[in-house]
């Protein structure tokens with residue numbers, strides 16, 4: 028396994044997989060075995076592998092200007108164009124964009140921008156952030172504090188309280204509902220809990236509520252009808268920002284431009300990465316409303332430098348690749364296509380709902396999960412993750428790459444360019460893997 032310390036890996040793992048090349052929705056390992064990509068890398072390779080236009084965009088930009096930093100207001104064409112393009116696309120008023128390298132750092136950036144903004148408008152006590160159980164917001168020290176998964180907290184002694192991170196319920200009806208509770212009653216209860224939390228802490232101390240419109244790493248949780256409407260009303264009532272973490276749901280994944288559109292959310296802030304560049308280059312964007320940025324400018328005029336930035340903020344090659352990615356999405360009408368192919372995927376997956384091992388099938392657009400269960404009637408999940416790793420291996424044996432999340436939910440998130448015939452191929456492999464697991 029060489030000298031690598033592997034990320035998000037049981038370090039005792041002895042087996043690995045060596046990937047050699049990719050083409051369209053297929054990957055090939057070092058033995059020449061072909062796999063169909065069921066998870067778009069890590070929810071990110073929307074345009075698949077070997078896209079010549081993206082390769083050319085990177086190469087042209089490298090030849091022209093391989094690097095230029097943005098400290099002190101120094102700028103360049105590709106980052107400027109990308110910010111204008113994004114600002115026009117995002118469902119926010121006059122969005123202003125801070126560029127970084129990963130979804131985690133976009134979330135860290137937002138924590139700092141919130142503080143800077145509330146200092147600027149004379150409300151320095153408005154600092155706390157509400158995040159949900161079972162959420163994934165990244166892995167740097169600050170972003171991991173937002174994340175609501177035990178595995179990312181254990182052993183790290185994260186400064187959750189120091190950062191003012193509060194936790195509220197996940198909108199996961201399957202595992203969160205009380206016995207006999209209807210979806211409506213569940214939504215009423217958890218949104219009431221949210222309001223009580225805000226009142227307990229004091230609305231004047233709470234800056235933002237962060238949510239993935241549909242979650243990814245925590246099991247593809249699609250909130251019940253009415254949830255976001257209630258959440259948004261509560262946040263508006265107490266003057267708390269809606270911060271949409273669209274690192275996975277951004278750019279067509281849920282069958283619309285953004286997950287916020289699909290779930291009818293009006294965000295004040297957005298975090299974007301992954302499909303922003305189809306993962307050909309690392310890049311992230313932390314977007315805020317124009318009026319928030321105006322206030323930050325006033326603060327900077329008084330206090331001086333906004334002391335936050337990465338060497339690679341607005342990296343010209345990453346920006347050029349992202350710009351080309353957005354151009355391809357538009358030209359090929361990939362978001363509309365994702366809606367159509369997404370419907371096909373969801374319909375096909377629903378056929379597994381009656382399978383004796385399947386507890387629930389859920390998803391929207393081209394993101395879905397098939398949750399395996401030890402006891403369907405009792406909604407009892409497989410406890411120890413063994414089924415997850417068995418399933419992962421069985422899929423790989425049959426030439427399918429998926430990811431098992433939240434213990435035993437098989438996640439599907441194929442590249443947006445997948446065809447219906449390739450969706451069939453993906454599910455044929457899944458059928459065989461499921462049969463092996465019985």
Ligand code: PLP
Nearest residue numbers: 129130131163164165239274275
């Ligand atoms: N936010 C969400 C919703 C994510 O799914 C992820 C990664 O999967 C992140 C943030 C962190 O992104 P990165 O791994 O690029 O730091």
